[in-house]
Amino acid sequence: MPLPNQDFAGDVLKYGFREGVIVTEAPVWIYFGYNFGQSLLQELSTGGKQLADAVLKTRRHYFAKRA
Numbered sequence: 001m002p003l004p005n006q007d008f009a010g011d012v013l014k015y016g017f018r019e020g021v022i023v024t025e026a027p028v029w030i031y032f033g034y035n036f037g038q039s040l041l042q043e044l045s046t047g048g049k050q051l052a053d054a055v056l057k058t059r060r061h062y063f064a065k066r067a
Contacts, residue, residue, distance in 0.1 A: 022040075039058050039061065039062070040054055043057055
């Protein structure tokens with residue numbers, strides 16, 4: 001279940017994390033963000049993919065589903 005943390009990116013940067021965090025540049029609907037993240041993790045779990053390739057494939061998947 002997604003959590004409505006409005007400043008996750010700011011919090012992790014404040015605590016010194018500089019790698020391993022993916023955030024959006026603009027606000028997104030919480031359930032879309034959750035589902036996108038789940039799809040991205042699923043794509044990464046198939047193995048052998050670079051992060052950039054997995055993000056691009058996931059973005060294309062959701063772009064193709066739009067009405």
